[in-house]
Amino acid sequence: MILQQPIWLILLVPLSLSFWLWRRHSLLLFLLRLSILFLTVLAMCQLALILPSRDGTLVIIADRSLSMPAGSNRQQRECIELIQNVQKPGNSSVVISFAETATVEKTGQAGRFTGFITTVGGDQSRLAEALEKALSLIPHESPGRILLLSDGLWTNGDPEPVALKAALRNIALDFRCLQRFSGNELAIARVEAPRSVDPGEYYTITAWIDTGVSQDIEFELERNNVVLAGGERSLSPGMNRFMFRDKADKAGTYSYSLRVHSTDQSMPDPVPENNTAKFLVGITGHKPVLCFTSSPDSTLVSLLEAGKIETILWTQQSWQCSLEELSKYSGIVIENVPAARLGQRGMETVSSWVKDTGAGLLMTGGKGAYALGGYFRSPLEPILPVSMELRQEHRKFSLAIVVALDRSGSMAAPVDPGRTKMDLANISTAQVLDLLGPRDEFSVIAVDSSPHLIVPLSKVEEIPQAQAAIMHIGAMGGGIFIYEALTAAVKTLVSAMAGTRHIILFADAADAEQPGKYKELLLECQGANITVSVIGLGLPTDRDADLLRDIAARGGGQCFFTNDPHELPQLFAQDTFVLARNTFIEEPLTAKITTGMSLVSGQTMGKSFPLGGYNLCYLRPEAHLAAVSTDDYQAPIIAAWQAELGRVLCYTGELDGQFENSIIHWNKVGTLLSSATRWIKGEVNQLPGGMVLTQEISPGYNLIRLHLDPERTTDLPSGSPSITTLHGLPGARPQRIKTAMTWETADLLKAEIPLAGSDTSLSTVHIPGMTPIALAPVCLPYSPEYNLKGRNGRHILEKLARITAGKERLNLAGMWDDVPRKPRIIPISHWLLLGCIILFLFEILERRTGIISRLLSHGAVVSATLKMAGKKRKPIETRIIGKEKGSPLTPEKSAAEMVTSPPPQAEKEKSKTAGTPGIIDALQESKKRMKKRQQ
Incomplete structure (x- = not known):
């Protein structure tokens, strides 16, 4: 036992003196009060028990960055399994992996480690963040140790301060170094090229190639996937310079790629990833417009080219939308192209590009655009x-929809932190309910190997709790049985009152089983006016994709495929739009030109123009209306507004297709479209005289400087300039970062923009009182993880181990022997206080009644009596009344006449004790004394 606050023992001195002077009523009360005060003092001193030691926690940190050698994941897993094999009962092990982020792969309460399951990126090594997380998983005042499986290279934060925190907590950091062999390395050390040039300007590209030994290499330089230069060259150890010359042609972005490799196969390169370097050069001026269309003979492109607007036509089904690709253009035209072709990530990239860089967007109408698209x-x-939105006042009829949802085991796969495929399917289904009117009918069936009715078919206004039931649908085992799903949905729709009946079948394109006699069933659905659409989660080439396509074709509905669960809400809504209301108005009409047309065209366009058909949409409150339909809807035909830095214009009519003829014959259609396209492109912004913006690529960041004219007569407006930067990779959601510029000198401001991996960075400079300036895109030559020149990871690991009193671990089986142990200290002050309360209650009971003393006295007397009775006594003599000693006992005497008498010696003992008071007398005397005390 220990006293954690022994200072309170000083109270024993005045307490002892008080008890010495205090008049004692009884010994029992004195002992009770003494015990209460003594336990109270011990509680104030925080008495605690020292129990046997508890085993500590071992945290294993695995480096999964790109700088790690090939096969490092396998080596790390073997190390972790070896440690777990010798783990003793009571020990706790935690596994953390890190690169761009640090995540917990296995907690201390989990079972065995089975492999890495999280995504941590690879373009960075956030070692400091991983060490912080490891320390947070070891409870304070508890023993622990850390094992680092890494090459020791780190980015974004020095790990030494975190190692000092570990040392203060007596947590040692051990390591096993896993690193690449650095001999015979061939690498592109750096590339020097201008960030931006003017059209027609010649410029020089300089590359520095580093090699450890003399060797012959081959090199090749590409620009926009076209080879510009190549050949062979002999290198000497150290830096070797390569120089190239090129000329800027049209405004846009040039993407260069330089590759080198050794011709000697006997000299393998330990880091081949740094043999390819990528860099970008921006060409200033008016960039072309990208037209994303389905028609190779686009009328829109012909009209724009006739209006002297350079247009790049893109008709391919797939489009790798990226910031690098978009940086080549000043705007994008989406002409009657469904959203599925752009994809969720593509639309996110275009949206960020327009808002944050000042690019333009023009969208035209058709049956593949707007809501229908x-x-x-x-x-x-x-x-x-x-x-x-789907406004109910424009609804022409009611409908009944049954959604048959796949909830097989594959739907449990995660897609976002905390969300699964099933969660997104539930959100999509709930959105269908939002699009329906109160008189529409709706039902949901969850299907795996059998159908499960989640929401019975009812009018929407009668099922207010339907959304809650939908959101609780969970993924189960097995696959989806197609025939069971269709049969259950058809049976549900038979009782529907609406004339339009529709089934939305959602299934995994690679796990749709048991189609059964679906052809016969769908044939009967045609006669019952029931249509079927299919949304397949997967690719059109998946195993069951043909089956799903055939179901949609025979069911008279649409068929969608997506491999991105985030696109499911759009596809569910798109199918519901087509069914609930055809938002494309096919009747020819006239569009009325409003005063807002001057904003778009800058000239007089007349009063109206013919229109063959348009998508029914609604004008937003802040938008400018340039043309409006003359039918009952009074819907916008041309609308425009400023979307943060970018300009967006919508033309809801169709320009290519069966509804284009009316406007195409209008004599001013070319002028209208050319003016609208010029408006979204905007102007090329220039800095005032004397100001220059520069970009310089350094390892890990982009240094942007704003140079001011030293001879300027006025200072910048109030407020510091800032920079908005978009980072993104193809197929990834762009990340937006805002950075404030700081003063480096009286005439120079700067900002450092972090760069990671091979992503493209687009920066826009905001100077108070001036138009934002979009800079040329930049990127790193390759991931900083592959830049191993001059970096000694083993030295870093040894330094961290020295700080924390750790060591290099060659024998992992002995790890647990060095994990520290610490005795457990269990405070018992609360139990002592509980004992004080119990004793205090006994003290009150004794002081008021004296029953405890009487019970103790009675117990003592009884004990003494039993002890006396246990002694050996003489036999009891029998006398007959009325007879002399020795006279015979006659039979005539009855047993009642016989009595038992004690022997003469007993009579003598009785006479001696006759004057001693008995137990009853003692109790009566005690009762009298108690009454006196109460008086």
Whole structure:
């Protein structure tokens, strides 16, 4: 036992003196009060028990960055398994992996480690963040140790301060170094090229190639996937310079790629990833417009080219939308193209590019555009000047929809932190319910190997709790049985009152089983006016994709495929739009030109123009209306607005297709479209005289400087300039970062923009009182993880181990012997206080009644009596009354006449004790004394 606050023992001195002077009523009360005060003092001193030692926690940190050698994941897993094999009962082990982020792969309460399951990136090594997380997983005042499986190379934060924290907590950091062999390395050390040039300007590109030994290499330089230069060259140890010359042609972005490799196969390169370097050069001026269309003979492109607007036509089904690709253009035209072709990430990239860099967007109408094209609630809808909601006043009929959801085991796969495929399917289904009117009928069936009715078929106004039931649908085992799903949905729709009946079948394109006699069933559905659409989660080439396509074709509905679960809400909404209301108005009419047309065209366009058909949308309050329909809807035909830095214009009519003829014959259609395209492109912004913006690529960041004229007569407006930067990779959501510029000198401001991996960075400089300036895109030659020149990871690991009193671990089996142990200290002050309360209650009971003393006295007397009775006594003599000693006992005497008498010696003992008071007398005397005390 220990006293954690022994200072309170000083109270024993005055307490002892008080008890010495205090008049004692009884010994029992004195002992009770003494015990209460003594326990109270011990509680104040925080008495604690020292129990046997508890085993500590071992945290294993695995480095999964790109700088690690090939096969490092396998080596790390073997190390972790070896440690777990010798782990003793009571020990706790935690596994953390890190690169761009640090995540927990296995907690101390989990079972055995089975492999890495999280995504941590690879373009960075955030060692400091991983060490912080490891320390947080070891409870304070508890023993622990850390094992680091890494090459020791780190980015974004020095790990030494975290090692000092570990040392203060007596937590040692051990390591096992896993690193690449650095001999015979061939690497592109750096590339020097201008960040931006003017059209027609010649410029020089200089590359420095580093090699450890003399060797012959081959090199090749590409620009926009076209080879510009190549050949062979002999290198000497150290830096070797390569120089190239090129000429800027048209405004846009040039993407260069330089590759080198050794011709000697006997000299393998330990880090081949740094043999390829990528860099970008921006060409200033008016960039072309990208037209994303489905028609190779686009009328729109012909009209724009006739209006002297350079246009790049893109008709391919797939488009790798990226910031690097978009940086080549000043705007994008989306002409009657479904949202599925752009994809969720593509639309997110376009939306960020328009808002944050000042680019333009023009969208035209058709049956593949706007709501019918799947743009409702898409990432592009918020930046459009028109909305696409389904207003109930424009509904012509009621409908009944049954959603058959796949909830097989594959739907449990995670897609976001905390969300699964099933969660997104539930959100999509709930959105269908939002699009329906109160008189529409709705039902949901969850299907695995059998159907499960989640929401019975009812009118929407009668099922207020339907959304809650939908959101609680969980993924189960097995696969989806197609025939069971269709049969259950058809049986549900038979009782529907609406004339339009529809089934939305959602299934995994690679796990749709048991189609059964679906052809016969769908044939009967045609006669019952029941249509079927299919949304397949997967690719059109998956195993069961043909089956799903055939179901949609025979069911008279649409078929969608997506491999991105985030696109499911759009596809569900798109199918519901087509069914609930055809938002494309096919009747020819006239569009009325408003005063807002001057904003777009800058000239007089007349009063009206013919229109063959248009997508029914609604004008947003802040948008400018340039043309409006003359029918009952009074819907916007041309609308425009400013979406943060970018300009967006919507033309809801169709320009290519069966509804184009009316406007195409209008004599001013070319002028209108050319003016609208010029408006979204905007102007090329220039800095005032004397100001220059420069970009310089350094390892890990982009240094942007704003040079001011030393001879300027006025200072910058109030407020510091700032920079908005977009970072992104193809197929990834762009990340937006805002950075404030700081003064480096009286005439120079700067900002350091972090760069990671091979992503493209687009920066826009905001100077108070001036138009934002978009800079040329930049990127690193390759991931900083592959830049191993001059970096000694083993030295870093040894330094961290010295700080924390750790060591290099060659024998992992002995790890647990060095994990520190610490005795457990269990405070018992609360139990002592509980004892004080119990004793205090006994003290009150004794002081008021005296019953405890009487019970103790009675117990003592009884004990003494029993002890006396246990002694050996003489036999009892028998006398007959009325007879002399020795006279015979006659039979005539009855037993009642016989009595038992004690022997003469007993009579003598009785006479001696006759004057001693008995137990009853003692109790009566005690009662009298108690009454006196109470008086």
